[in-house]
Amino acid sequence: MTSTYDVVVVGAGIVGLAHAYHAHRRGLAVAVVDHADRVAGASVQNFGHACITAQSGTALEYARVGRSHWLDLAGKAGFWAAEAGTHCVARHEDEYTVLEQFAELRGKEQVQLLDRAEISSRLPIAHADVVGGMYMPTDVQVDPRAAAPAIARWLADSGVDFHWRTAATSFTPGVVHTSRGELHAGTTFVTVNHDIDRLFPESAERGGLVRCRLHMLRATLPLRAPLPTPLFTGWSLLRYSGFENLPAVADVAARLQAEHPEYVELDLHQMYTPQSDGSILLGDTHVREITASPFQSERGFEVLVTEAKALFGVDRVDVTERWQGTYCSAPGSEFLLEEPVDRVYVATVTTGIGMTTSMGLALSNVDSALTPVARRETRPRLTAHN
Ligand SMILES: Cc1cc2nc3c(=O)[nH]c(=O)nc-3n(C[C@H](O)[C@H](O)[C@H](O)COP(=O)(O)OP(=O)(O)OC[C@H]3O[C@@H](n4cnc5c(N)ncnc54)[C@H](O)[C@@H]3O)c2cc1C
CATH class of the missing domain: 3.50.50.60 (FAD/NAD(P)-binding domain)
Incomplete structure (x- = not known):
């Protein structure tokens, strides 16, 4: 050739x-x-x-x-590509404070702050713990x-x-x-x-490049209405560089560490993207290694299922696929x-x-x-x- x-x-x-x-x-x-x-x-x-x-x-x-x-x-x-935007739900006051600080920094065109009633009416989530949320209208989603x-x-x-x-x-x-x-x-x-x-x-x-491997699930959940957009949670506030210098992020990190040391150990990021067939992609956890081990603990999947049940207030998560995703990571x-x-x-x-x-x-x-x-x-x- x-x-x-x-x-x-x-x-x-x-x-x-x-x-x-x-x-x-x-x-x-x-x-x-x-x-x-x-x-x-x-x-x-x-x-x-x-x-x-x-x-x-x-x-x-x-x-x-x-x-x-x-x-x-x-x-x-x-x-298929959707100009869907992204919702983020805050389930604690410190998470909502981060959202307020982010909205203040970025302005209304990028970040719309939502009160408890607004986010609860938009998303099929359990209301009990919801403090508020935000909507980021310019984000895009593809299959x-x-x-x-x-x-x-x-x-x-x-x-x-x-x-x-x-x-x-x-x-x-x-x-x-x-x-x-x-x-x-x-x-x-x-x-x-x-x-x-x-x-x-x-x-x-x-x-310092390594492989980062993640627990991922595809599942259907008996939601009261379809999830309209990708959904972030408080864990997302610890992941993305846009949030990293906001003063209240340290409070979220400290509380999640105290409340969920095991999840911090798994490096959990609780997020969801709805798919066109009605299923949802659920993830994820993170393990960093030079050579990715083929062996995945069941515990990562259990945590994803447990937390999805709690967030959406459902008693069933019907998993149709599990996989180990791998991407490149560097400090x-x-x-x-x-x-x-x-x-x-x-x-x-x-x-x-x-x-x-x-x-x-x-x-x-x-x-x-x-x-x-x-x-x-x-x-x-x-x-x-x-
Ligand atoms: C579980 C998971 C969730 C993620 N979620 C998101 C998300 O929601 N949003 C986001 O922005 N990013 C996300 N990412 C990250 C994103 O998927 C990656 O950053 C991106 O796909 C990397 O693209 P790539 O083309 O570099 O790598 P890849 O898609 O891995 O492609 C690399 C290609 O190189 C080929 N290759 C390797 N070596 C050789 C060789 N010597 N010769 C020829 N071909 C070779 C491989 O076969 C492969 O096809 C996620 C990643 C994972 C794993």
């Missing part, structure tokens, strides 16, 4: 597909290489939640820029099983070459060496998620962006926000890498940043 392309993308997850999409939009000859026979990595294992509002800094910029591309691609590639595969199909139909069951093994300037021969590339993007440690181990080690960073070989750019999202940020991240990388050389030399090289 020897072929020549303007751009070769290694990895057909959402990050790679987003790079292929933006390069293709520039009219370039693009190929995508993946060692699997279809999209099967983190990009189909997730909640499908473009959680824009809860990001901060560079991630928030990527997420905002990416929003319109998600919606455009849904139309072009024919997959994670459908979106990335549909983008891959649409790109293939639009002239992007896909080399499935083909592993990239090494890189030299202008050449991607694969298990089926060489591909010649003007520019290469390496978007292999946590497997970057198998291609560029020094970069992965320097950044204190959200992206690993490097150029370890001339014109070979690594793009790894190093926390669980790749669906949210991939479209904007890829646009930034493609613009930066494909800017004409005379101008590009005056620009900084892509580097790891937070």
Whole structure:
């Protein structure tokens, strides 16, 4: 196999597909290489939640820029995307204080504070513990099983070459060496998620990249009304960078630690995304390791079921699927962006926000890498940043 392309993308997850999409939009000859026979990595294992509002800094910029591309691609590639927004329920005064502080910081266009009666009327949740809530109207939702595969199909139909069951093994300037021969590339993007440690181990080690594995469930619940949007809980306030500097977050963290030390140990994030067939994706827990153990404790699933029953006030959670999702994680960073070989750019999202940020991240990388050389030399090289 020897072929020549303007751009070769290694990895057909959402990050790679987003790079292929933006390069293709520039009219370039693009190929995508993946060692699997279809999209099967983190990009189909997730909640499908473009959680824009809860990001901060560079991630928030990527997420905002990416929003319109998600919606455009849904139309072009024919997959479901909803401008649903996200609700967050507060079940303790300290959680509501965080929501008030966030609403104050971001303003009404991004965050709408809801009192107890309003959030209870919008969501099929048990009323007893509810203190209030918020609605983040600009967040977007897709079906994670459908979106990335549909983008891959649409790109293939639009002239992007896909080399499935083909592993990239090494890189030299202008050449991607694969298990089926060489591909010649003007520019290469390496978007292999946590497997970057198998291609560029020094970069992965320097950044402290590991695999993070999560308990996930798909289930149906006898709710009194459908869940209208993705739903965050107080645990979400400890996860996203948008909340991290709000003064009241420390109170939530301290209380949850005191009340639920086991859940903190499991690194629980109690969140839900409704699916078009009426089922709900429930998650999640987090274990970080260099090599992901295949063995999952049943306890993680029990906790997800117990907490869903309590939140929605139901006596049954009918689980139809369980899986272990895996994404890349690194301490204190959200992206690993490097150029370890001339014109070979690594793009790894190093926390669980790749669906949210991939479209904007890829646009930034493609613009930066494909800017004409005379101008590009005056620009900084892509580097790891937070
Ligand atoms: C359970 C779970 C829930 C999540 N929820 C959300 C969410 O709601 N919102 C959000 O924004 N993010 C979420 N994420 C994170 C998000 O899914 C990831 O950040 C994103 O999918 C990463 O995309 P990717 O393209 O880098 O990786 P992947 O989708 O894993 O794709 C990498 C691809 O590289 C290929 N590959 C690896 N090595 C090679 C090689 N040597 N040669 C060729 N191909 C190779 C693999 O086969 C794979 O197809 C979640 C993740 C998980 C696991």
